Amino acid sequence: MSGVPGRTRALALLAGCFLASALVRTALVGPAAAEVLFPPQEALEFGDTAGCGPESEALLEVLRERGAQLDSLEQGIAEREAALEIAEAELQRKHTELVEAEERLAATVAAADGAAERDVAQLTAIYENVKPKRAAGIFSSMDTEFAAGILSRMSPSSAADILTLMDADMAYAVSVVLAARNMNAGGVLPATGN
The missing domain is CATH 1.20.5 (Single alpha-helices involved in coiled-coils or other helix-helix interfaces)
Structure with a gap:
């Protein structure tokens, strides 16, 4: 029985020697192997392929x-x-x-x-100074919309004098245009007496 523990100790001692030998070899060969595998930076430049596989x-x-x-x-x-x-x-x-x-x-x-506003204002002033009978004859031959526009800018008394002397159909058409403008501007047409 005394031989078995001695063998174990001998094997352990032999394994320790092998391990120590491996460590020593690795310590000595390691730096040299590292230099071969990984050369120093100054030795390798981007375009330098010397020593490369x-x-x-x-x-x-x-x-x-x-x-x-x-x-x-x-x-x-x-x-x-x-x-x-x-x-x-x-x-x-x-x-x-x-x-x-x-x-x-x-x-x-x-x-x-x-300029158009000044022209219309000047034209309105001219027609206000024309005698109503003469102005009524001119207004009767005008376009309905245009005549209504001029009459709407006149003083109410001048416009009334001209309207009463105009052709009845034309006076009615101008009155309808004037009333429609007032209605579109928020006014209302007078109610009919039905």
């Missing part, structure tokens, strides 16, 4: 091609951005021109409206 060279070629594609893509994006900036500036310029044209048009329309 065919797989490494193929990988470097793929990386170079990918870098060239990315450079080309970046240049395309920069060109598109420049084109967009030019288009945006042109759009802004056209928008400014449009706003200026709208302002000029509004000023022209306002001037035309003002």
Whole structure:
């Protein structure tokens, strides 16, 4: 029985020696192996393939091609951005021109409206100073809408004098137009006596 524990101790001692030997070899060979597998940074540059295997060279070629594609893509994006900036500036310029044209048009329309208003006011003043019988003859030959517009601007007494002397059908048509304008402006037609 005394032989079995001695054998175990001998095997344990032998295993310990093998383990120590492996550790020593790893410690001595490790730095040298690391230098071969992973050379210092200054030894490898991007374009330097010396000391690389065919797989490494193929990988470097793929990386170079990918870098060239990315450079080309970046240049395309920069060109598109420049084109967009030019288009945006042109759009802004056209928008400014449009706003200026709208302002000029509004000023022209306002001037035309003002001139038309002055013309109608002057025409109204002229017809107020014409004798009612003569004015009635002129108004009877006018377009109904136009005659109603002029009469609506006159003083009520001048308009009444002219209406009473106008052709009866024309006076009625002008009265209907005047009443419709008042109704559209919020007034009401007089109720009929039914």
